[in-house]
Amino acid sequence: MRVFTIINSETISNIYFITDDNQTEGVLIDPGSFAINVYNEIKNIGAMVTKIIITHNDFDKIKGIPVIKKIYDVEIFTHNSSEYDFKTTKVKHGDTIKIGNDTGVILETPIKSYDSISLKIANNLFVGDVLQTGGLSSIDKTGIPSKLELGVIKKHFINLPDNTIIYPENGPATTIEIEKKFNPFFKRVSNEL
Amino acid sequence: MTFEVCNEPGCEKTAVFSSNYCFKHSDNKEEISQSARTFIKENSIIKNLNFSGIELNNIDFSSKKILFSRFSHSSLQNCNFDKTDIISVFMDFSLLTNCSFKNSNIKLSVFGGSDFRKSIFEDTVLVFCNLLGANISDILFNNSDLSHSRFINSITTSILFYNCNLKKSVFNSIDFDKKSLKTSNCEDAIIVTYKKNNLKESEIIK
Numbered sequence: 001m002r003v004f005t006i007i008n009s010e011t012i013s014n015i016y017f018i019t020d021d022n023q024t025e026g027v028l029i030d031p032g033s034f035a036i037n038v039y040n041e042i043k044n045i046g047a048m049v050t051k052i053i054i055t056h057n058d059f060d061k062i063k064g065i066p067v068i069k070k071i072y073d074v075e076i077f078t079h080n081s082s083e084y085d086f087k088t089t090k091v092k093h094g095d096t097i098k099i100g101n102d103t104g105v106i107l108e109t110p111i112k113s114y115d116s117i118s119l120k121i122a123n124n125l126f127v128g129d130v131l132q133t134g135g136l137s138s139i140d141k142t143g144i145p146s147k148l149e150l151g152v153i154k155k156h157f158i159n160l161p162d163n164t165i166i167y168p169e170n171g172p173a174t175t176i177e178i179e180k181k182f183n184p185f186f187k188r189v190s191n192e193l
Numbered sequence: 194m195t196f197e198v199c200n201e202p203g204c205e206k207t208a209v210f211s212s213n214y215c216f217k218h219s220d221n222k223e224e225i226s227q228s229a230r231t232f233i234k235e236n237s238i239i240k241n242l243n244f245s246g247i248e249l250n251n252i253d254f255s256s257k258k259i260l261f262s263r264f265s266h267s268s269l270q271n272c273n274f275d276k277t278d279i280i281s282v283f284m285d286f287s288l289l290t291n292c293s294f295k296n297s298n299i300k301l302s303v304f305g306g307s308d309f310r311k312s313i314f315e316d317t318v319l320v321f322c323n324l325l326g327a328n329i330s331d332i333l334f335n336n337s338d339l340s341h342s343r344f345i346n347s348i349t350t351s352i353l354f355y356n357c358n359l360k361k362s363v364f365n366s367i368d369f370d371k372k373s374l375k376t377s378n379c380e381d382a383i384i385v386t387y388k389k390n391n392l393k394e395s396e397i398i399k
Contacts, residue, residue, distance in 0.1 A: 001195040002241070002261070005281060005301050007321070012341065012361070102195070122195045123207070134325050134345035134363065135385070161205040163265070165283075171343060171363075172323040175265075178285055178305030182326035182346040 001102045003124060003167065006041045008032035011060050013170050016126055019047040020100025027051040027099050028074075029119065029126050030169060034064025039071075051097065052076045053104075055128025055169065056113035057083050079108065079115040091117065109152050112137035118156070125160065126167045133166075133174040134183050145185050154189045196243045196263070207263070209243050216246030233257075245283075285323075294319075345385065349373070 004017040010033045019026035026047040031038065042049060049072040054061055057080065065086055068074060077097060081090040091097070093108040097119070104121040112129045119126040129137050136149050157166075162177035179186040196207035199215035206215035210229045219225055229247050233239060238258045245265040255275040263283045271291045279299040286306040295315045305325040315335040322342040330350045340360040349364070353373050359382040364374075374382060 003195075003281075005321075123205075124195065133323050133343050163206060171341070172301060172321050173281075173303055174305060174323050174325065175283070175285060175303065178303070178323065178325050181306060184346075 001100055001121065001124075003165075004041070004045055005167070005173070006038050008060075009035050009037050013060070014167065016167055017042060017045060017047070017049075018099055018104075018121065018124075019045065020102075022100075023047045025050045025100070027053060027097070027104075028068070029053045029167075030055055030061040030128065031064050031068055032060055034067045038064075048072060049074055051099075053097070053117075053119055053126075054078045054084075054088075055118065055126065055130075056116040058113070058129070077106075079106075079117045083115070107156050109156055111146075111149050111152050120160075123161060123164045124167065125157070125164055127169070129169050131157075131166060131179075132168050133171045134179075136185055145188075150185065150189055153186060154192070158186065158189050207243055207245065209245055209247060354379075 001021065002019045002023060006015045006017060008015050013032065015032055015038055016029040017026050023046050026049055028049050031052060049068065052074050054076065076086065076088045077091050078084060078088040079091060081088040091106045093106060095106045097104040099121060102121050104119045107118040107120060109118045109130045110116050116128055116130050118128060118130055130152065136145055157176065160176050164176040166174045166176065180190050199206045199208050199218055200213045201218040204215060204218055208214055209216045209219065209225060212219045212225055216222065216225065226247050229244055230249060230252060233252055239262055240260040241262065243263045244267055245263045246267060248268040250268055250270045251272065253273045254277050255273045256277065258278040259282050261281045264287055265283050266286045268288045269292065270288050273293050274297050275293050275295045277297045279297060279302050282302045284307055285303050288308050289312055290308055290310045292312040294317045295313060297317050299317065299319045299322060301321045303323040304327050305323050306327060308328040310328055310331055312332060314332065314337050317337040319337060319339050320341050324342060324344050324347055326346045328348045329352060330348050332352050334354045334357050336356045338358040339362045340358050343363040345363055345365045354377045357377040359374065359377045359379060361381065361383060363383045363385060365385055
């Protein structure tokens with residue numbers, strides 16, 4: 001499995017393209033406006049987009065879907081299928097999505113958005129707007145977390161192996177080990193266990 | 194990126210270069226180190242490889258392309274990364290002291306918990322990078338682009354950002370001496386106010 005990070009030039013957020021080892025087909029996570037730089041990067045990678053996962057319903061994340069559907073034959077996965085004006089496949093906690101030889105597992109992680117989902121594939125965790133490197137859903141928060149936020153960290157993330165890579169919607173990637181040591185919210189949950 | 198898991202029962206780490214085990218559980222550590230050093234010296238593109246835990250001191254990486262690779266918990270002291278492309282690379286918790294990153298192009302890479310003391314950053318592009326908890330004290334960043342990189346809880350004493358692009362760079366106000374930002378566009382940086390110690394129960398929104 002390969003993970004490519006493409007910067008959404010409009011919102012300066014991350015779009016992830018996960019492909020099989022041979023880079024023949026791939027899954028796009030939160031494609032955004034699907035600007036020309038994103039299309040060109042996918043073309044350079046060489047894999048066909050076959051699936052799209054939308055981690056939460058945000059106009060910035062789905063704006064490019066009509067364009068993508070004209071180019072690729074894609075199946076779109078969302079947590080709440082009724083909210084979109086295009087056909088989607090509804091996924092819930094524990095559902096699996098095949099990506100090459102790997103299988104991704106959906107986690108329901110409602111923090112910033114009630115319909116937020118995360119995707120775990122091997123030691124990779126795609127968290128959408130749930131977490132950011134060194135913080136929670138917003139990096140410029142004053143440092144006051146909600147019980148819900150800490151609860152999601154405790155339930156789904158804190159017990160993952162240290163070398164698990166976290167891919168957030170905004171900001172650079174990180175690992176569980178880094179967050180446990182330097183993210184004050186993770187440290188707090190970690191100390192409670 | 195996904196690498197094969199170490200063959201040692203119960204080990205969650207990934208297998209390193211030329212081995213089916215992580216570096217800790219590999220029997221032939223010296224042989225692995227030597228073959229890794231030879232591979233790096235002979236190849237200009239290092240892609241999709243895992244060198245985690247391996248000692249790779251005093252290597253000349255200059256003008257190479259390092260892509261989608263892992264050097265977590267490695268020792269990379271006295272290495273030369275001048276004019277090197279480092280894209281989507283993990284060098285977390287690594288020793289990177291006395292290294293040179295002049296004119297290097299570093300993007301989407303992770304250096305959390307690493308030690309950069311006495312390293313040189315000059316005309317360096319270091320964007321969308323994670324430097325959480327990194328020791329970057331006694332460093333002068335000259336004419337570097339550090340935009341969208343995160344320095345939360347980094348040790349940042351005796352550091353000067355001279356003529357750097359700090360757009361959306363994130364610093365922790367507690368650890369950071371704001372005076373050192375003044376020769377760059379510090380008004381574009383994000384200074385967060387996370388507390389260093391754990392938050393108290395009363396500070397959590399119920």
